[in-house]
Amino acid sequence: MDIPSTSIPELVEGTAPDRPLAALEQLAILGRYDTDQCVYHCNDSIEHWYRVVRGAARSSALSDDGRRYIVDFVFPGDLFGFCGQRARHFCVEAIVSGTLIARYPRDRAEKLADCNPQIARNIRQAAFESIARMQKRTAILGRASALEKVSGFLLEMSDRGAAAATGTVFLPMPRYDIADYLAMAVETVSRTLTELRTRRTIVFRDPRHVSICDRGALEHFASGLIDPQRQPATRREQRTHEDLSRSLPQPVISSSRTATPKVQSGEQRCS
Amino acid sequence: MDIPSTSIPELVEGTAPDRPLAALEQLAILGRYDTDQCVYHCNDSIEHWYRVVRGAARSSALSDDGRRYIVDFVFPGDLFGFCGQRARHFCVEAIVSGTLIARYPRDRAEKLADCNPQIARNIRQAAFESIARMQKRTAILGRASALEKVSGFLLEMSDRGAAAATGTVFLPMPRYDIADYLAMAVETVSRTLTELRTRRTIVFRDPRHVSICDRGALEHFASGLIDPQRQPATRREQRTHEDLSRSLPQPVISSSRTATPKVQSGEQRCS
DNA sequence: CGCCAACTTGACGTCGGTCAACCGATGTGG
DNA sequence: CCACATCGGTTGACCGACGTCAAGTTGGCG
Numbered sequence A, B: 001m002d003i004p005s006t007s008i009p010e011l012v013e014g015t016a017p018d019r020p021l022a023a024l025e026q027l028a029i030l031g032r033y034d035t036d037q038c039v040y041h042c043n044d045s046i047e048h049w050y051r052v053v054r055g056a057a058r059s060s061a062l063s064d065d066g067r068r069y070i071v072d073f074v075f076p077g078d079l080f081g082f083c084g085q086r087a088r089h090f091c092v093e094a095i096v097s098g099t100l101i102a103r104y105p106r107d108r109a110e111k112l113a114d115c116n117p118q119i120a121r122n123i124r125q126a127a128f129e130s131i132a133r134m135q136k137r138t139a140i141l142g143r144a145s146a147l148e149k150v151s152g153f154l155l156e157m158s159d160r161g162a163a164a165a166t167g168t169v170f171l172p173m174p175r176y177d178i179a180d181y182l183a184m185a186v187e188t189v190s191r192t193l194t195e196l197r198t199r200r201t202i203v204f205r206d207p208r209h210v211s212i213c214d215r216g217a218l219e220h221f222a223s224g225l226i227d228p229q230r231q232p233a234t235r236r237e238q239r240t241h242e243d244l245s246r247s248l249p250q251p252v253i254s255s256s257r258t259a260t261p262k263v264q265s266g267e268q269r270c271s
Numbered sequence C: 001c002g003c004c005a006a007c008t009t010g011a012c013g014t015c016g017g018t019c020a021a022c023c024g025a026t027g028t029g030g
Numbered sequence D: 001c002c003a004c005a006t007c008g009g010t011t012g013a014c015c016g017a018c019g020t021c022a023a024g025t026t027g028g029c030g
Helices: A106-115 A117-142 A146-159 A175-182 A186-198 A215-222 B106-115 B117-142 B146-159 B175-182 B186-198 B215-222
Strands: A029-033 A038-040 A048-054 A057-062 A068-074 A091-094 A099-105 A168-170 A202-206 A209-212 B029-033 B038-040 B048-054 B057-062 B068-074 B091-094 B099-105 B168-170 B202-206 B209-212
Touching: A038 A048, A048 A106, A057 A175, A068 A117, A068 A175, A068 B117, A099 A106, A106 A117, A106 B117, A117 A146, A117 B068, A117 B106, A117 B117, A146 A168, A146 A175, A146 A186, A146 A209, A146 A215, A175 A186, A186 A202, B038 B048, B048 B106, B057 B175, B068 B117, B068 B175, B099 B106, B106 B117, B117 B146, B146 B168, B146 B175, B146 B186, B146 B209, B146 B215, B175 B186, B186 B202
Parallel strands: none
Antiparallel strands: A029 A099, A038 A091, A048 A099, A057 A068, A057 A091, A168 A209, A202 A209, B029 B099, B038 B091, B048 B099, B057 B068, B057 B091, B168 B209, B202 B209
């Protein structure tokens, strides 16, 4: 393997609730990666689990026609590299130079989990968090408009500790990565960010550092509602894409149809 | 609780590799659901894990403006309802009438896993498969065009045992659900299916039963999302707008730009 | 200072969302 | 048994958001 590594089992920075993973950490092998350097390749066999210690990485795949898909970004504390299959379906590359990633030999980790229920729970928990993350990500991807996607993305980045300390969100990845993550063109990402900037919803310190000025507005965009500041626009002519649809729909009527088009009543009470 | 249930711990049909989950199955409570009936709601606390025994279900959420998105479909054998958080973020509803779903009290299942490593491994495996499924799903959603999305969807449905026996794929969900799953309009789903039909790529027995006539073409449309396990497929010759671009990129050069636009040289060799 | 990558902005064409109508299957009541 | 309503699905027409191509601007590093 071409992976540079030290064998210093270093404690994971950034892990939120400081778990008693000491025994697991004994297995850790720490690797340092430069920008775009590969942590593992597509079709590799699965021999390790990984955890980001410092920096950030992306999980991606290329399709036949040369386009790229980014399936996930991982940040300090995130455990990744789980897979139900026999081989990797994606490759993982560091985004920022000096990214530190710990890897845990899978068989040994599994054995450890076998005799230590606490470790097994922790791993399970990490997997569950990974699922939750993927689901939320799916929800963002599934949004229709560029404004919704980008707003959702900014909120996600803001929430995932990537920023934390200062009020600013750090976007370690280039616009290209954002575009591939959101399944849209780089230009549209850029345009949408500018739109948010001119609306004063966000402010750029530099292209990679954003401050969220109006989080409420972002959340509003992300869930596909009407423009907050602007007037409800009594008429429908010059309406732009963001003051879409009407305000809050009420259920009440009980139609059996569980369609998208409008609101359905059904028995669910999802927010 | 309004959930109808019997306490017959029935063996799960459709589970592929017949696992020794006997002890876990002792905990199972079987429920029967009609179409659109809710298995659990959004914001419910997390008290069970679930497994589809027969039928199918969808995991979905509503956004503020009344649109719905479907995060996942689950079929017989699929274990679901894992969650890193404290409360559900989605609700799950049966798609077909007579859907059978087993539920396992979470705390008791966890305890069982604590003292039975094999069960712990099985649960972990199920979680990993769930992750893999979500990732593949993300790849489909991330595809740009309607044709790609729908083709990817059909392949997914075909692969996920939903069909199996006969050569035809059964689509248990209405078009609306497909639309919300793929984040597109129902009309577009319909139009795209007709296009595939006129191209003779697929044939409908009825709106819910499709036969895939030219799987190679579908894979080609879906362009690269193919499950690596599957056989090399037919070939890519007479296809439309796609050209096979270059083959495999060599490592070596370290270009900093990992762009989408065209093909970049980078060091990855994802298929 | 000058180069190149990263990012932004502009112009234009198109894919797909929206609105609306239509069709067949199923069901319900008279 | 046949009107009539309802629901799922399909088709058509229109137009706006976004992808594409191309040029311009910023910023980081030699």
